[in-house]
Amino acid sequence: MATAKPSSSAASPGKEPRTARGAATMRRLLDAAAMEFGESGFYEASISGITRRAGTALGTFYTYFDSKESIFTALVRDMSASVAKAAAAGVSPGSRGVDREREALAAFLRFAREHKEIYRIIDEAEFADPVSYRAHYQGTAQRIAGRLDEGVAAGLISHGDNEVRAWAIMGMNVFLGLRFGVWDDSRPIGVIVPAVEALLSAGIAIPSKR
Amino acid sequence: MATAKPSSSAASPGKEPRTARGAATMRRLLDAAAMEFGESGFYEASISGITRRAGTALGTFYTYFDSKESIFTALVRDMSASVAKAAAAGVSPGSRGVDREREALAAFLRFAREHKEIYRIIDEAEFADPVSYRAHYQGTAQRIAGRLDEGVAAGLISHGDNEVRAWAIMGMNVFLGLRFGVWDDSRPIGVIVPAVEALLSAGIAIPSKR
Amino acid sequence: MATAKPSSSAASPGKEPRTARGAATMRRLLDAAAMEFGESGFYEASISGITRRAGTALGTFYTYFDSKESIFTALVRDMSASVAKAAAAGVSPGSRGVDREREALAAFLRFAREHKEIYRIIDEAEFADPVSYRAHYQGTAQRIAGRLDEGVAAGLISHGDNEVRAWAIMGMNVFLGLRFGVWDDSRPIGVIVPAVEALLSAGIAIPSKR
């Protein structure tokens, strides 16, 4: 499981680092927080656990962050962006329609396997930072809906309620990521993705004969 | 939001009530715990909050339960069963294939709107009681996969990886329940369900002309 | 380790059993208390532990005893008497002087090995029931001093401060009982006792030559 790489402009307002030394300390704190939250969860995590991992004194934490909540929020925002970026990067530029959704799912599964701790952190935000959690999933759903809209415009995707479809597709992706990414990553992605592609493409019903 | 109705054999081992009075007290504690966990979440919830709602002394909690964890587990198990029961009850006996999945989604959405606190409690189990959480979703996925198997046998559903499909369908249902049940229940279920039915039935791709 | 057999008239004042059934219940409570205090010590012991061992309901305890302290005091008194009785019984009637002390030590060592829990209970009374503890050791010291007085009168024991001697002898006995009775009972009593007899008889100094 690779380490997360949060952006460096995540300090609480008025606490931005002013020196290179300060920026390095803040970065160590963010990396340490990603590990601590990923391993222990938000509530079990402790500031002292973060500073111990970061190798700083306890009080140093408050040089850059206001509270446990604020560093958590900073992380969630950052990771939400990472997930979006990974999904975008995993899709070929010219890809459209169901093909594009297939590639996005594959990219997401690879990302979930690579960054299980990110998965956990974002998911726990449902309780620890609901605002960021909603922002993450609403943003993701909007991006999916936007892709579907493009697919419709291109004549590749049928007309329908693309918001509902986007939430449905996102739910599929997330649960498949949990089951076949975080819990058990032994099944080849190449087995999972085609099953979903077929479902999205043509559904699962056998058309009644006429 | 209706109150949950936990089964009455949920005490910690060796702490089962031996009189009717005791059973009634334990029931009050379980109902109070459902409210407390639903409103505050597992970590913010407190034993004293539970007993305050239940109208008992603090110590009375420990007459029936060992810890906050143990009553939470008891609740999750119970609610997991409630969800399964509601889903089963919402499906007409002779229903098969995609029809059955449509009915199950509708039943689930109604249940999520009716019991938002259950939704929240089960979801938080991902962190507070992972064993029960896995048991819940694995059980649910197995039931869905079983229905798909029957649909395949009946010639209503195409061949395919029913385990992957089951997780995909479950993810769709859960996220739609979150978005259109718990977060915002103003959109008619009759608008959401057909969109998903169509997706399951025939997919969203426009078959390329030939 | 044999079970202690407390006398049956140990109820708290006004709570003496009035029926044979009641007397039996109280006896079960006393036996259970001896086990519980012996195993767990006064402070770790709990009333519910006692009633669990006795097979009675919690509330039944208070039918016969006022408090944890009162049953402990009852036990200590009773056991103090047991120790005295065992010491007396272990000494042959005609025995006098140092012989008698040797026999008393041997009897005490055998008793300590046989009733380790009594040893522990009496010792813990130093903190849990100081009045009974003092009464026990002052009574024991007086009996020893009385024996020494008789020995002096009989011309078997030299003149000296018999109170100080009694406390010295009692201390020897108690610590030997702890070390070679309770902690480790593998060394034959026949090895320990003669060493002490020789000490009491003639001391340990080699008389300086003349």
Place this chain on the structure above:
Amino acid sequence: MATAKPSSSAASPGKEPRTARGAATMRRLLDAAAMEFGESGFYEASISGITRRAGTALGTFYTYFDSKESIFTALVRDMSASVAKAAAAGVSPGSRGVDREREALAAFLRFAREHKEIYRIIDEAEFADPVSYRAHYQGTAQRIAGRLDEGVAAGLISHGDNEVRAWAIMGMNVFLGLRFGVWDDSRPIGVIVPAVEALLSAGIAIPSKR
């Protein structure tokens, strides 16, 4: 009753003070604990009682110690060393044989009168920290046995089982310390010690005529 002076390296592992201010606070806690345990006993003592005496906040206790048990253990270890040191200091360098035991007893009686709370704390360790209790008395017995061995080698003390003798002498000393030191310190030490010296020297039996 003089205050105990515990050594300053007694913090729980990983909690050693890193500044002089921290060391001073820890010292205040240890002194306060000696008073609290001495007056109230281990079980009646409370962390809050200790911090109240020390003039610190409750949480400060946990900056240096893990639990009530751990500070108690630290104290017992420290006091055990104090007793040994006092005994050693009370014996003149060239003293040998029974003379040396006489001086050791006198030193111990003075120490017990001076530090009644130490007496109590070590004694209660029999129940609250049995490991330290055994270590204390086994160490003490070994030192006494070592002195006896030297006396034998010097031709001042007769051959015999010096381990048994050491436990006998230690028991004498401890009980005399309890009776004539802690419980009642009004009797001059100069009255007690000679009686014991005579006993050790020549025993108490009148040699039968022949």
Place this chain on the structure above:
DNA sequence: AATGAATGAGAATTCATTCAT
């Protein structure tokens, strides 16, 4: 007499946050 449910005061322990150095 016996039962066991209910009580609530009390204790230990945690940890986010503040602050003096």
Place this chain on the structure above:
DNA sequence: GATGAATGAATTCTCATTCAT
């Protein structure tokens, strides 16, 4: 900037004792 000691509110859990049945 960095440090780490100090704080104290909050929480969980225990258990002797009371009381209604």
